[in-house]
Amino acid sequence: MASIVLTNVDKIYAGGVKAVNGLNLEIKDGEFMVLVGPSGCGKSTALRMIAGLEDISGGEISIGEKVVNHLPPKDRDIAMVFQNYALYPHMTVEENLAFGLKLRKMPKPEIQKRVGEAAKMLGLETYLKRKPAALSGGQRQRVAMGRAIVREPQAFLMDEPLSNLDAKLRVSMRASLNTLHERLGVTTVYVTHDQVEAMTLGDRVCVLRDGILQQVDTPQNLFDKP
Ligand code: ADP
Ligand code: ADP
Numbered sequence: 001m002a003s004i005v006l007t008n009v010d011k012i013y014a015g016g017v018k019a020v021n022g023l024n025l026e027i028k029d030g031e032f033m034v035l036v037g038p039s040g041c042g043k044s045t046a047l048r049m050i051a052g053l054e055d056i057s058g059g060e061i062s063i064g065e066k067v068v069n070h071l072p073p074k075d076r077d078i079a080m081v082f083q084n085y086a087l088y089p090h091m092t093v094e095e096n097l098a099f100g101l102k103l104r105k106m107p108k109p110e111i112q113k114r115v116g117e118a119a120k121m122l123g124l125e126t127y128l129k130r131k132p133a134a135l136s137g138g139q140r141q142r143v144a145m146g147r148a149i150v151r152e153p154q155a156f157l158m159d160e161p162l163s164n165l166d167a168k169l170r171v172s173m174r175a176s177l178n179t180l181h182e183r184l185g186v187t188t189v190y191v192t193h194d195q196v197e198a199m200t201l202g203d204r205v206c207v208l209r210d211g212i213l214q215q216v217d218t219p220q221n222l223f224d225k226p
Contacts, residue, residue, distance in 0.1 A: 001187050002064030002077075002154040003029045004050060009059035011045050011211075019045040021211040023059070030185045034202035036192055042211040043191045044159055050189060051157050052076050064154055079148035081158040085140045087132040087147075093119075094128040097146050111150075118146040121180065138169040145180070155187040162197065174200050199223055 004027040011020040020042045027033040035043040048054040052073040097115045122142040199219040206216040
């Protein structure tokens with residue numbers, strides 16, 4: 001777990017679009033922070049800069065004690081969850097969960113322990129031998145979350161992870177995410193354009209517009225004001 005601090009962060013894309021403009025944001029250790037705002041407001045860009053998938057044009061980003069401005073994603077100790085799951089289609093659920101740990105040459109008993117715990121937490125125990133094609137959308141997204149969990153990173157970065165699911169599933173996945181966050185307490189940055197998602201998931205919500213931070217506050221203070 002770690003705090004994530006953005007200080008005066010800018011992103012100017014080739015062509016001159018200023019996608020993020022002077023962003024100052026402190027995400028506390030263990031906090032669930034939602035970045036919300038209309039399409040094009042810069043929330044994905046902000047998340048991708050925290051992940052190291054996009055260079056920053058100015059300012060500073062730190063994760064824990066470390067300034068990460070020029071670190072590649074693999075050295076940031078974060079795990080991403082994407083909208084499109086990004087599972088390996090030829091591998092079973094179990095193999096998908098274990099793959100990243102195997103690559104890191106983690107001892108087999110530790111891999112089995114982590115995969116078993118994640119599968120239990122996410123209700124995937126009975127699907128471990130299936131391939132992604134034989135899973136529902138919700139189950140696939142659980143596997144994607146499982147892959148992030150087994151790595152035991154300092155932070156989770158999630159980009160619209162529920163957007164491809166139907167309304168009913170989104171409701172149950174929101175509940176699962178809340179439970180997971182209560183249990184694991186891992187610092188999370190979560191991007192969505194959905195205000196209900198922002199309200200039900202966030203400890204705090206950061207509202208962006210045209211690359212500029214409008215407000216950052218608890219859901220109660222942001223949305224329940226008369
Ligand atoms: P959001 O996630 O809020 O929808 P984005 O961060 O994707 O917003 O985009 C913010 C702005 O940056 C938009 O104007 C978008 O068109 C622009 N943009 C995003 N990615 C690129 C890119 N790779 N090259 C140029 N402009 C981009
Ligand atoms: P995975 O752990 O998803 O099976 P790999 O272990 O092959 O993937 O990861 C390749 C690189 O990408 C590694 O350096 C790792 O740190 C990084 N990486 C892997 N998974 C994620 C993730 N969910 N989010 C961010 N970076 C990741």
